[in-house]
Amino acid sequence: MTLGKRTIRVAAGVGGLALLLAAATGLAWAQSAQQATPTQQSVPNAPEPQALPQLNTITPVGAASASPAPAASTPAATPTTAHTAAAAEATEPEDDEQQGPPPATTQSALNTLSVNVQFHEIPFLVKDSKGRLVYGITWRDVRVYENGVRQQIRVFTSDPAPLAVALVIDQGVTHDTMEKINDSLGSLQGAFSPYDEVAVYTYNNGVTQQTEFTAAQSPRLAAVLEQSKGVGRDPLMGLTGPLSHGAVINNMPIDGVNDFGHQPDTLAFTVPREYHTLNDAILEAAKEVSTAPSNRRRVVYVISDGKEYGSQATEKQVIKYLLTNNISVWATQVGDSAIMGMGFLDSLHIPLTMRDDVLPRYTSETGGEFDSEFRPKGIEQAFVQITNQIRAQYTVGYYTHANPYDESYRRTEIRIMRPGLTIICKDGYYPSAADNARATPGHQPSPQ
Secondary structure, three states: HHHHHHHHHHHHHHHHHHHHHHHHHHHHHHHHHHHHHHHHOOOOOOOOOOOOHHHHHHHOOOOOOOOOOOOOOOOOOHHHHHHHHHHHHHHHHHHHHHHHOOOOEEEHHHHOOOOOOOEEEEEEEHHHHHHHHOOOHHHHHHHEOOOOOOEEEEEEEEOOOEEEEEEEEOOOOOOOHHHHHHHHHHHHHHOOOOOOOEEEEEEEEEEEEEEEEEEEEHHHHHHHHHHHHOEEEEEOOOOOOOOOOEEOOOOOEEEOOOOOOOOOOOOOOOOOOOHHHHHHHHHHHHHHHHHOOOOEOOOOOOOEEEEEEEEEOOOOHHHHHHHHOOOOEEEEEHHHHHHOOOHHHHHHOOOOOEEEOOOHHHHHOOOEEEOOOHHHHHHHHHHHHHHHHOOOOOOEOOOOOOOOOOOOEEEEEEEEEOOOOEEOOOOOOOOOOHHHHOOOOOOOOOOO
């Protein structure tokens, strides 16, 4: 009996285990069936209607995004979600703007009008009735005219500008005049500031460049000025005439010496032709100065007696080149031309002969000045006086109203609204490509 009872209990335990296994299997099958049921119902019969976005949340669209489009089963965005997405898209244009300037098709570019204009500057000097420099002129005292039409002042300044000077030394003067120039060249370097640059040219029968632009206070310029000293020339005497065979009376020698084969001489006095290529020298110096930046004062500084003969370039051609490139000529006049009254002979110029003095025309046409000195001390003082006048110049700038494609001469005039003053400036200029759309510096006055 005891053994039978035990058998029944074992059987009951085996049946319960089977029931537990069957229950667990059914539960697992039910869970899998529940998970499979949504998959079968995910395919809709028709597209679901989409809600319209809020109009007040529309923002400019930035660059196209590389992210894929959302699936069709994505539910419609709520107002909060749409606002967040719009805020995220609004940040994209800001990133694009930081990468570089906007394209040329922006609204600001469409409203911009490009006009071909020419900006021109005129340096001028103001003196009183006694020839003294006048300071304190303002832009309200100045009137600028071009071809008789008043121009609106855009730039006015009295600040001194650094100089770009091409020094031209005449080595064709007489021996005594050349000695005076040589003695005064040692003080020439002291007339310039450390911010200036100087090139040196010498001429006689031809032009020689001693150095290109170099610092005004450099040892190189001192060495170049030393080697630019010349010997000059002696006054030439006639090779024929009564002095070629001793004393003569009625074209016959009277010194008692038989002059066999001598033919009676006429009283002709022939002087060998001299060459003073001043025009060529100024032109070569102006070509070097034209390469200087526009923020420097361009100057050709001549030390000469002003005589001109034998140049390939004409005076008119050189003056046109100077006015086109905004270059002024300043000069220290030496030799016989520096003596008062000697310039009168040039007004009675004989054709096919040498011009005695052309420096006054160069300086007056380009807005410079010249100082006549024949003493070594006076030549040294002339160096300082001329450089001081160049630094005391005012500068006025304006945009011209003339046709930018018209290359003819344009006459300019500067008037000062104060009595008893003299204005020293050029009378006009020739336009150049460098004047087109040139950027203007500061010191802009108020509109008139």
